Amino acid sequence: MDRLRQRADFLAVANGARVNSGAFVLQGRRRDDNGPIRIGFTVSRKNGTATERNRIRRRLRELVKRLEPVSMHAHHDYVLVGRRAALTSDFAAMLDDLRSAFRRLERQATKSRAPAATPIG
RNA sequence: UCAGUCGGCCGGACGGCCGCUCCGGCAACGGCCGAAAGGCCGCCGGGGAGGAAAGUCCGGGCUCCCUUGACAUGCGGUGCCGGAUAACGUCCGGCGGGGGUGACCCCAGGGAAAGUGCCACAGAGAUCGAACCGCUUCCCCCACCCUUCAUAGGGGUGGGGCGAGCAAGGGUGAAAAGGUGCGGUAAGAGCGCACCGCGGCUCCGGCAACGGGGCCGGCAUGGCAAACCCCACCGGGAGCAAAACCGAAUAGGGACGGCACAGCGGUCAGUUCGCGCUCGCGCGAUAACACCGCGGGGCGAUGUCAGGCCCGCCGUCCGGGUAGGUUGCUCGAGGCAGUGUGCAAACAUUGUCCCAGAGGAAUGGCCGUCACGUAUCGUUCGCCACAAGCGGGCGGUGCCCUACAGAACCCGGCUUACAGGCUGGCUGAUGAU
């Protein structure tokens, strides 16, 4: 699993499907190549000072690490947008939220996109 | 003991599980790629946020641009004196002014007798000083009183007017032209005197800012320069998203080659071709270059008008350059300890250490134990006759489970934020000896 680093990639994922949750927003997009899963994190200036933003991003990163890899699909890009609630929310509860968010994202993707784009993995 | 003041330092500790990043090792082991050199993953060892990393307010290094140097002008900054420093608006020592009983704190603290400007309202007057009320007085007029039997005359008191003198007092104001006291005068006034203040000259101390003394001047010179300005000193501009190297895709530029000939109308055309017949006339068609007219798209900071310039497709090569990558990137005016010089800031020297280098951005996530703090409950001890109250110890529980805050090229400062704790000097008050 790679990290998303280019600005263009982030913008592309932002146009894909999205799912809101209490502490974060999950965005996802299928890529048309054979690369690995890539995930990026976005925490904007509105969420607090640099220290608080760092902490939000680290907790989100830890969530993804703990997540079962089955939840994510190969050659997809994902972006987690941090919210201020991620600073103080209970860690186990956030993990459950992330699992359900991935399931909802998958349903949304199959529904909104052309039927040819069947989920893989 | 209480209150205060000025510094210095720290800013959780230990452990478990799972991770991130950089450097080194791959001599050994496992896996993958590769013909090999070797690379990657696992593995082993080590490093991994701050006192402010912050604000970006100053000063440097470094890089590019410009001048390719010096001076002047302009613009910006600094501003008691001396020192420290690579430099500074920083720091240290001193001077002056202000505040505090004191330790100590605060001050952009050069020039207002070079010039210009401003000083609202109020007030008579706000800057080559002034005279509203007022004070004094010569003369004139009026009223009353005294003198006289009465008038005149004379004297007195009060009021008014003109002129002269004055600036004490009142009033206005942030500020009114030295202040206080005594003398002096018609009333007053530096008019005279003493002290204080101010200015000039001079002597002494000090590198200097400045301080102390003497003599002289009767006093002139209101404030604002964080208003313009004058004087002295300093400063070229931009910033690591600087800059250097490598370098896709797309568009565009240049060269070469190939393919096309491509807006419409006219001229070209008294041409050429075809047809007809009354045989020199009629009808129809007529390419390119070039020229003319009309028109389409694009271009100049904008609008209108006029004018100008440019205009197709494919391939190969060349140069610039974007995304992206690599470098810049951490050994430095470096930290710690000792010694010496100096009141100090600091400097010199010796020894020792290597101490973050990320790049949508690592240094973490989840827990446990302990310490600290705080709230509350229980218990116990001291002060007290008891109670209440105050203070302390122990235990349980809850909260915070730590404040402010996250390197982004690197240093020296300043400023701002900060739970809690440790520690040193000094001052005042009170008590005891």
Add this chain to the structure above:
RNA sequence: GGCCACGUGGCGGAGUGGUUACGCAGCGGUCUGCAAAACCGUUUACUCCGGUUCAAUUCCGGACGUGGCCU
């Protein structure tokens, strides 16, 4: 990360060392059968903390906030 600019009523927006215009909005009134429009009156402000000055929204320093540019 770096470099700039700006903070004036509820909103927009001038201005200046001496009691802050103007427009819209709000409130009250006149007019009207009731409204609208018009007219009259009226409430509300210089981001905060220090300094200079007799006096600061203005000048100086600091803090906080907002916006823009390089990317």
